[in-house]
Amino acid sequence: MENKVAIIKCGTYDDGKVYLAVKESVDLLGGLNSFVKPGMRVLVKPNLLSAVAPERAVTTHPSVVKAVIRLVKEAKGTPFLGDCHGGVLTGTEVLLAETKMTEAAAEAGAEIINLEKLGSELHEGIAISKGIKEFDLIINVCKFKTHGLTILTGAVKNSFGMIPGMHKASMHRLYPEVNDFCEMLLKVSGFVNPALSIMDGVIGMEGDGPIGGNPKSIGLILAAKVPLSLDFVMAKIAGIDPLALPVLSLAIKKGFKPEEIKIVGEPLSEVILKDFKPPYTFAVLGTAKKYGFTGKIKTFLQPFLWKLVTIKPVIDNSKCQKCNECVKACPVKAIGYDKGFPRVDNKICIECYCCHELCRYKAVAFKKNLLVKIWLKRQNPKK
Template sequence: MNKDAIKVALIKCDSYDLTKVKNAINRGIDLLGGIDLFIKDGDKILLKPNLLAAESSEKSVTTHPIVFEAVISILQEKSKEKNINIKKISYGDSPGIGKGISVAQKSGISEVAERLKIEYADFDEPIGISFNEGIKEKSFTIAKPITEADTIISLPKLKSHALTVMTGAVKNQFGCVPGFRKAEYHLKLPDFDDFSTMLLDLNKLINPKLYIMDGIMAMEGNGPRSGNPRKLNVLLLSSDAVALDYVASQIISFDYNSIPTIKMGFKLGFSNKENIEIIGDDIESLKVNDFKKPHKRIGIGRSLMKLSRFKIIKRLFSIMIPKPVIEYDKCVKCGVCVKVCPVTPLALNFNKKGKSSPPEYYYDKCITCYCCQELCPHKAIILKRKF
């Protein structure tokens, strides 16, 4: 066995039965080397679930509350068994829209936290952090509770994603950036690879000790909010986000080179593909070949649009890059898409008639960040190419 191996534990789990989930996570932690590797006496532990938007747990938009409860129960039980004094366990996230506590209530996570006396950490208060080790970003504004925790445990959800193809362990930490400050990064880093490198820098700064990915029910298709639940019956655990995401991509049969967070993670040395060791259950027994991808985008960064001084190239890319399109029969004119658009002036807005008709796009302003599609609560925005 390679002592330098990056371990990723694959554990079959066919339902959200609490006992089954606890047994699966306990098995994964033991295979990785035991709980002692991840927590120590006197720790303040922060759990970071995926709380993208206020949806019920069966829609597979957020980390399932049973996975959340299982992790808390294991921490509490292991601390007594190992005589480790955990000073505090809290949880938090900054959703794409709305308040984290509202999303936690809708998803069922808040009820679990209150029952187990776990404190909610408000991610609204920002704090600036220098990060000279960053490749793309040398500083970040992150939620204050992140800086106050000794140990962070990340609880991502396995989902397809229109911008990054798949979202998992690496992208889960984007929720540590408070509120609409996330939109600033879409404006600042229009290139897919640059944006993903920023996410990798952020992940390295936050440095979760353990990642436990909920893949019992994943999301396929028009993710990360408007896709469809897909049963995969798996939990994945690792101390390495890129390695975990790579193994997850193999389970759903996605080319990892099409997923910029994984591709750049290997290319820039955030992880080492050759050293990944899969432990636990056999990956071949968990693979699916028909997991629906998000709308296929060309593998060329949005920064190529800077060649727009050449009119023919500008026209070519405006045709090839998928654009968000509102399906009027599904639109309820709630205005969420308008609210989350990061550009000024807005790339979509209601016309002079107000909310009597759906918003209109102004594609000359659109940076194809897909925030509108990502956060539409009614699955009313899809991605299309002009042809």
């Protein structure tokens, strides 16, 4: 398969300009007509992690979704818009309304499909929405963001959204080790098999994403046929060594060849960010990974060294709205209540960061222990 990644500058969410940028990116891959044939049922799958406004940069922006729907219609396909969202308490209608997807679908002319209601089927023990069989083609419309567990979340991780509701939490319980979890992500991305991935990098998220970080102007639309290639280029743009990302390093071991990626559009060297802030966990997990301090070595060293650098989530009572989302979402039931507020039991916690990922109120932070602080200071004495 041709392995191109298109990079197009786009510094605004103006509908017209976004449409032109998305079209240009897809044209550089052969045009949407080379993917969508007349009469095809096409699922447009954004990142709808949580029921928050598009300005928070948590979810794919509606203008990017509208541009993709418009292109599908121009290619005479029938567009559908859908996702299985991450939260367990917010209904799909609220999610679609808050993220402005209801409006986007109505404006651009796509039918909204509730993937949760279609049910799921097991693929190698992983429950995936039956939606993957309902459509002739899936377009993955992902977001340029950081992530506490996987460092960045882009095209590959967006397919995890095809796992319905609480099945997502089961995956964290079944694969508590980050490398095993990423191996599962690669399988899911393969099963979902989007024909095309388009990334909303106009305003992405830096810092403690995928929900608690800060919006970051990046000014780019990216597109690729191969989700891994898109994520590789995203890491380069973020100024993060792609090998420090567990999904990418694992994929390379399994035969993914980043040297075969051909950049089209803007040259990569001109769009690399010099000041992109990775998540707090990156300093520890990324460095640990670089030195092979995970997997078997991690197991061997437990409980002596690893515990000293492990980053646990902690609830900030001053921000907590007691919505109960984190309590329900925790795959190992590590969160209970203490004096009226949720509290993490560190002995049970497997550091999957689902609670951090799903708290809309940024009330789940990462506990900064003294050893980690000293370590980070030594790595970057200027900070």
